[in-house]
Amino acid sequence: MSETTAQAPATALAAPKDISRKKIVSWAMWDWGTQPFNTVITTFVFSVYITGSAFGDTNATSQALSLSTTLAGLFVALAAPVLGQTADRSGRTVTVLRSLTWTLALISAALFFVRPEPAFLxxxxxxxxxxSVVSEIAGVNYNSLLDEVAGERNVGRVSGFGWGMGYLGGIVVLLVLYFLFIQPEVGLFGVTGADGMDIRVSMVVCGVWTLLFTIPTFLALHDRPATTRRPIPGIDRWNTRQPAVIWRWLAPVVASYAELWNTVRRLWDVSRHTVFFLLASALFRDGLAGVFAFGAVIAAGTFGFSSGEVVIFGAAANIVAGLSTIALGLLDDKLGPKRVIMISLIALVASGIVIFAFHDGGATVFWVAGLIMCMFVGPAQSASRSFLARLVPAGRTGEVFGLYATTGRVVSFLSPLLFGAAITVGAAVTGGQNTQYWGILGIVLVLLAGLIVMIPVKEHTEHHAIS
Structure with missing residues (x-):
């Protein structure tokens, strides 16, 4: 069935609201406050710590990390749209976000109890x-609040500001922890590396950081009025099942998945270009994740960066990404999010090819081309979020952003798979000992696939109602 020509109803962004700089900054502080989990715990510090030799054989610990990460991602893919839908219907998005945020802070601090011994792996x-699950589900609720703080005319700059604040917050906390606890032989409060105490204390700081810096978010934002709350369509049909005790708990879940399927079906019938956008964004968002996931690996393995130089480059990369995301958010509102996405992806593909072609040119090549890549990662992510926010009808933000998270998770294996496959191909083609630099081509292929799928997607102004 082709797209209908019916006029789309007013989106969530079009609804009248009190837009203030204070609310925008308070909303963005959540990204600043929760970024330690992504930057410090997942990327640079704890994941390296937990796969270290103190916990067992490197291959075994790495495979265990891969398994746990995969299972967490699978759960997010299955649960995100339904939990987002539940938050929409209850109208308690901020309350749910607060509970998830406090839980994330507690989990971060609880990592203190993971001693460097195999028994604690x-x-x-x-x-x-x-x-990871809590962080992802919280992110769905956080994204769904974008329509509370932004309007149609400024959603790009607001989205970019929030994403940029996340990058900057992550690098600030990373540098604080690195120079106060991790790098010195005797750090602040006499903390040393004995028994992994430098890493473990850093985890407590991450938890406290999240707790403190998200306070402005929960002081400024509030749940939607009770009048917006509504039951799940068709839940009565499932509530009548026997045994009643079991179905009292299962009925909301089953009914939510049934409604999600109806949403996807209506989306395909009414706004097929929105489906194409979800597919394209899933591809290029996985490629964007690959840039940061494997950038440090390539810097060290191909261009000879020391661990200290990797940290310095990581700091520069996050600062560049944060500032460029905030700046290009202004272009999002002027040129439209699709143009920002296309420009960013073209620049990323070109920079990746430069790194591959001139891999023997020394560290300068990676500094220049690598920072250019980082300059366009954030804008593509932010514009993708603002593109979708411009399409979502009022009352459906959590569900649709949950679907957005799910589509991203479905293809999240592509960048790691093609990164490794490209290295294998490089070894077969060149016969060389170190063909790690070929891995960048795997990431470029994912980005290029997203770019190609994005080309025919219509601008957000030409999409029809998600409804």
């Missing part, structure tokens, strides 16, 4: 996996 991986 699965405790650490379990906490990390649960934290």
């Amino acid at each position: 699965w405790l650490g991986l379990g906490l990390l996996a649960v934290g």
